[in-house]
Amino acid sequence: DSGVTQTPKHLITATGQRVTLRCSPRSGDLSVYWYQQSLDQGLQFLIQYYNGEERAKGNILERFSAQQFPDLHSELNLSSLELGDSALYFCASSTAGVYNEQFFGPGTRLTVL
Amino acid sequence: DQQVKQNSPSLSVQEGRISILNCDYTNSMFDYFLWYKKYPAEGPTFLISISSIKDKNEDGRFTVFLNKSAKHLSLHIVPSQPGDSAVYFCAATLDSGTYKYIFGTGTRLKVLA
Numbered sequence: 001d002s003g004v005t006q007t008p009k010h011l012i013t014a015t016g017q018r019v020t021l022r023c024s025p026r027s028g029d030l031s032v033y034w035y036q037q038s039l040d041q042g043l044q045f046l047i048q049y050y051n052g053e054e055r056a057k058g059n060i061l062e063r064f065s066a067q068q069f070p071d072l073h074s075e076l077n078l079s080s081l082e083l084g085d086s087a088l089y090f091c092a093s094s095t096a097g098v099y100n101e102q103f104f105g106p107g108t109r110l111t112v113l
Numbered sequence: 114d115q116q117v118k119q120n121s122p123s124l125s126v127q128e129g130r131i132s133i134l135n136c137d138y139t140n141s142m143f144d145y146f147l148w149y150k151k152y153p154a155e156g157p158t159f160l161i162s163i164s165s166i167k168d169k170n171e172d173g174r175f176t177v178f179l180n181k182s183a184k185h186l187s188l189h190i191v192p193s194q195p196g197d198s199a200v201y202f203c204a205a206t207l208d209s210g211t212y213k214y215i216f217g218t219g220t221r222l223k224v225l226a
Contacts, residue, residue: 002156033213042117042202042216043157056213090156094212101147102214104156 003027004105006091012111018079021108025072025093031055032074033102034066037088049074081112116140117205119217127225132190134220136203139184143205147214148177148188151200160201161188193224 003026013019025032030051035043045058049068060066063081068074078085088109092102118137126132134148144165149157163170163177163186170177176189190197200221204214 002158004156031212035214035216040218042115042119042218043204043214045213045215048213058213092156100212101159101162102212104149104158106154106156 002103002105004091004093004103006089006105006108008108009106010109010111012113013081014113015081015083017081017112018077019081019110021076021078021089021091021110023074023076023091023093023105025074025091026103029093029095029103030072031094031100032068032072033092033094034060034074034076035090035092037090037107038084038086043090046076078110083112086110086112115218116143117203117215117217119201119203119220121220122218123221123223125223125225126193128195129192132188132193132197132222132224134188134190134201134203134222136186136188136217137184138186138205140205140207140215141181141184142207143215144208145206146177146179146186147204147206148175149202149204149216150197151202151219157202190222193222195224195226198222198224 005024034046046060048056088107092104094100094102147162148160151157200219
Protein backbone atom coordinates (compact mmCIF):
# COMPACT_ATOMS: atom_id res chain seq x y z
CA ASP A 1 0.00 0.00 0.00
CA SER A 2 1.61 3.21 -1.23
CA GLY A 3 -0.56 5.47 0.93
CA VAL A 4 -2.00 7.16 -2.16
CA THR A 5 -5.70 6.56 -2.66
CA GLN A 6 -7.72 7.02 -5.82
CA THR A 7 -11.45 6.86 -6.34
CA PRO A 8 -13.31 5.43 -8.06
CA LYS A 9 -11.48 2.24 -9.08
CA HIS A 10 -13.56 1.81 -12.20
CA LEU A 11 -15.69 4.22 -14.17
CA ILE A 12 -17.81 3.43 -17.19
CA THR A 13 -19.43 6.28 -19.03
CA ALA A 14 -20.58 7.40 -22.45
CA THR A 15 -19.02 9.67 -25.03
CA GLY A 16 -19.67 13.33 -24.43
CA GLN A 17 -19.95 12.94 -20.68
CA ARG A 18 -17.86 14.48 -17.91
CA VAL A 19 -16.20 12.64 -15.03
CA THR A 20 -14.11 13.53 -12.00
CA LEU A 21 -11.30 11.38 -10.68
CA ARG A 22 -10.12 11.91 -7.14
CA CYS A 23 -6.73 11.41 -5.52
CA SER A 24 -5.57 11.69 -1.93
CA PRO A 25 -1.77 11.89 -1.63
CA ARG A 26 0.35 10.32 1.07
CA SER A 27 0.27 12.19 4.33
CA GLY A 28 2.75 15.05 4.15
CA ASP A 29 3.30 14.93 0.39
CA LEU A 30 2.84 18.30 -1.26
CA SER A 31 3.23 17.30 -4.91
CA VAL A 32 0.59 15.45 -6.88
CA TYR A 33 1.15 14.15 -10.41
CA TRP A 34 -1.42 12.76 -12.84
CA TYR A 35 -0.50 10.20 -15.49
CA GLN A 36 -2.50 8.47 -18.21
CA GLN A 37 -1.77 4.94 -19.38
CA SER A 38 -3.51 3.95 -22.60
CA LEU A 39 -3.36 0.46 -24.07
CA ASP A 40 0.23 -0.58 -24.88
CA GLN A 41 1.51 2.84 -23.91
CA GLY A 42 3.78 3.94 -21.15
CA LEU A 43 2.49 6.30 -18.54
CA GLN A 44 2.08 9.76 -20.02
CA PHE A 45 2.53 12.71 -17.71
CA LEU A 46 -0.50 14.98 -17.66
CA ILE A 47 -0.08 17.59 -14.95
CA GLN A 48 1.57 18.34 -11.61
CA TYR A 49 0.38 20.36 -8.66
CA TYR A 50 2.51 21.48 -5.76
CA ASN A 51 0.84 22.74 -2.60
CA GLY A 52 -2.23 23.89 -4.48
CA GLU A 53 -0.48 25.50 -7.42
CA GLU A 54 -0.04 24.10 -10.91
CA ARG A 55 3.68 23.34 -11.35
CA ALA A 56 3.98 21.58 -14.71
CA LYS A 57 1.85 20.53 -17.63
CA GLY A 58 2.41 17.66 -20.01
CA ASN A 59 0.34 16.60 -23.00
CA ILE A 60 -2.92 17.30 -21.25
CA LEU A 61 -5.89 17.93 -23.49
CA GLU A 62 -7.83 21.17 -23.14
CA ARG A 63 -10.89 19.05 -22.29
CA PHE A 64 -9.04 17.91 -19.15
CA SER A 65 -8.40 20.02 -16.10
CA ALA A 66 -7.18 19.43 -12.58
CA GLN A 67 -6.92 21.15 -9.26
CA GLN A 68 -5.40 20.60 -5.86
CA PHE A 69 -7.37 21.64 -2.83
CA PRO A 70 -6.17 23.13 0.49
CA ASP A 71 -6.25 19.67 2.10
CA LEU A 72 -3.90 18.59 -0.74
CA HIS A 73 -6.26 16.13 -2.37
CA SER A 74 -6.53 16.52 -6.12
CA GLU A 75 -9.20 16.04 -8.74
CA LEU A 76 -8.81 15.41 -12.45
CA ASN A 77 -11.80 16.49 -14.51
CA LEU A 78 -12.33 14.97 -17.94
CA SER A 79 -15.06 16.44 -20.13
CA SER A 80 -16.56 15.85 -23.58
CA LEU A 81 -15.23 12.33 -23.30
CA GLU A 82 -14.20 10.43 -26.40
CA LEU A 83 -13.59 6.72 -26.94
CA GLY A 84 -9.85 7.39 -27.00
CA ASP A 85 -9.93 8.71 -23.45
CA SER A 86 -10.43 5.16 -22.19
CA ALA A 87 -7.33 4.47 -20.13
CA LEU A 88 -5.89 3.94 -16.69
CA TYR A 89 -5.37 7.20 -14.85
CA PHE A 90 -2.76 7.19 -12.11
CA CYS A 91 -2.11 9.73 -9.45
CA ALA A 92 1.27 9.90 -7.73
CA SER A 93 2.57 11.99 -4.88
CA SER A 94 5.96 12.97 -3.55
CA THR A 95 7.47 15.21 -0.93
CA ALA A 96 9.17 18.40 -1.93
CA GLY A 97 12.79 18.24 -2.91
CA VAL A 98 15.07 16.88 -5.55
CA TYR A 99 14.36 13.58 -7.21
CA ASN A 100 12.03 12.30 -4.58
CA GLU A 101 10.49 9.00 -5.42
CA GLN A 102 6.90 9.24 -6.55
CA PHE A 103 4.38 6.96 -4.89
CA PHE A 104 1.57 5.81 -7.14
CA GLY A 105 -2.04 5.11 -6.35
CA PRO A 106 -3.82 2.00 -7.68
CA GLY A 107 -5.32 3.93 -10.59
CA THR A 108 -8.78 4.59 -11.96
CA ARG A 109 -9.79 2.61 -15.00
CA LEU A 110 -11.98 4.74 -17.24
CA THR A 111 -14.01 3.11 -19.98
CA VAL A 112 -15.80 5.37 -22.45
CA LEU A 113 -18.48 3.60 -24.48
CA ASP B 114 8.41 11.51 -29.90
CA GLN B 115 9.21 8.70 -27.48
CA GLN B 116 12.12 9.98 -25.42
CA VAL B 117 12.38 6.81 -23.34
CA LYS B 118 12.14 3.50 -25.15
CA GLN B 119 11.85 -0.07 -24.00
CA ASN B 120 12.12 -2.04 -27.19
CA SER B 121 11.35 -5.45 -25.73
CA PRO B 122 7.68 -5.73 -24.84
CA SER B 123 8.21 -9.05 -23.10
CA LEU B 124 10.88 -11.31 -21.65
CA SER B 125 10.79 -14.83 -20.23
CA VAL B 126 13.49 -16.13 -17.89
CA GLN B 127 13.95 -19.31 -15.88
CA GLU B 128 13.83 -19.02 -12.12
CA GLY B 129 17.30 -18.54 -10.67
CA ARG B 130 18.75 -17.06 -13.87
CA ILE B 131 19.53 -13.44 -14.61
CA SER B 132 16.88 -11.10 -16.04
CA ILE B 133 18.16 -8.14 -18.04
CA LEU B 134 15.72 -5.40 -18.96
CA ASN B 135 16.86 -2.64 -21.27
CA CYS B 136 15.94 0.97 -21.76
CA ASP B 137 17.18 3.60 -24.21
CA TYR B 138 16.68 7.33 -24.08
CA THR B 139 17.20 10.17 -26.49
CA ASN B 140 17.43 13.26 -24.31
CA SER B 141 20.97 13.77 -23.04
CA MET B 142 19.65 16.25 -20.47
CA PHE B 143 17.99 13.51 -18.44
CA ASP B 144 19.94 13.27 -15.22
CA TYR B 145 18.02 10.83 -13.07
CA PHE B 146 16.60 7.46 -13.97
CA LEU B 147 14.26 5.11 -12.16
CA TRP B 148 12.79 1.65 -12.55
CA TYR B 149 9.26 0.87 -11.45
CA LYS B 150 7.55 -2.49 -11.20
CA LYS B 151 3.85 -2.90 -11.83
CA TYR B 152 1.61 -5.82 -10.95
CA PRO B 153 -1.86 -6.14 -12.51
CA ALA B 154 -4.53 -3.97 -10.88
CA GLU B 155 -1.93 -2.05 -8.87
CA GLY B 156 -0.07 1.19 -9.35
CA PRO B 157 3.65 1.18 -10.21
CA THR B 158 6.00 0.72 -7.27
CA PHE B 159 9.49 2.14 -7.09
CA LEU B 160 12.31 -0.36 -7.48
CA ILE B 161 15.64 1.36 -7.91
CA SER B 162 17.11 4.58 -9.25
CA ILE B 163 20.39 5.99 -10.51
CA SER B 164 21.79 9.46 -10.91
CA SER B 165 23.58 10.41 -14.10
CA ILE B 166 26.80 10.93 -12.13
CA LYS B 167 26.95 7.19 -11.44
CA ASP B 168 27.18 4.21 -13.73
CA LYS B 169 25.92 1.55 -11.36
CA ASN B 170 23.59 1.25 -8.42
CA GLU B 171 22.87 -1.95 -6.55
CA ASP B 172 20.11 -2.90 -4.14
CA GLY B 173 19.98 -6.54 -3.18
CA ARG B 174 19.09 -8.62 -6.21
CA PHE B 175 18.58 -5.52 -8.36
CA THR B 176 21.32 -3.60 -10.14
CA VAL B 177 20.89 -0.73 -12.56
CA PHE B 178 23.63 0.14 -15.03
CA LEU B 179 23.84 3.44 -16.86
CA ASN B 180 25.84 4.02 -20.04
CA LYS B 181 25.57 7.72 -20.75
CA SER B 182 27.53 7.67 -23.98
CA ALA B 183 25.13 5.09 -25.40
CA LYS B 184 22.11 6.66 -23.68
CA HIS B 185 21.24 3.24 -22.36
CA LEU B 186 20.33 1.80 -19.01
CA SER B 187 19.62 -1.71 -17.94
CA LEU B 188 18.13 -3.45 -14.93
CA HIS B 189 19.64 -6.75 -13.84
CA ILE B 190 17.74 -9.07 -11.52
CA VAL B 191 19.81 -11.89 -10.05
CA PRO B 192 18.57 -14.45 -9.22
CA SER B 193 15.16 -14.07 -10.80
CA GLN B 194 12.19 -15.29 -8.79
CA PRO B 195 8.60 -16.05 -9.85
CA GLY B 196 7.42 -13.12 -7.74
CA ASP B 197 9.42 -10.82 -10.01
CA SER B 198 6.94 -11.49 -12.81
CA ALA B 199 5.49 -8.06 -13.54
CA VAL B 200 5.70 -5.18 -15.99
CA TYR B 201 8.84 -3.08 -15.54
CA PHE B 202 8.92 0.56 -16.56
CA CYS B 203 11.98 2.71 -16.82
CA ALA B 204 11.55 6.44 -16.31
CA ALA B 205 13.74 9.49 -16.64
CA THR B 206 13.55 12.96 -15.25
CA LEU B 207 15.24 16.33 -15.49
CA ASP B 208 16.44 18.72 -12.85
CA SER B 209 13.75 21.12 -13.99
CA GLY B 210 12.00 21.83 -10.74
CA THR B 211 9.04 19.64 -11.62
CA TYR B 212 10.64 16.20 -11.65
CA LYS B 213 7.87 14.79 -13.80
CA TYR B 214 8.71 11.33 -15.06
CA ILE B 215 9.02 10.37 -18.72
CA PHE B 216 8.16 6.68 -18.86
CA GLY B 217 8.99 3.95 -21.31
CA THR B 218 6.27 1.62 -22.58
CA GLY B 219 7.26 -1.20 -20.25
CA THR B 220 8.62 -4.73 -20.50
CA ARG B 221 6.57 -7.65 -19.25
CA LEU B 222 8.85 -10.06 -17.39
CA LYS B 223 7.76 -13.63 -16.83
CA VAL B 224 9.90 -15.76 -14.53
CA LEU B 225 9.27 -19.42 -15.11
CA ALA B 226 9.41 -21.81 -12.17
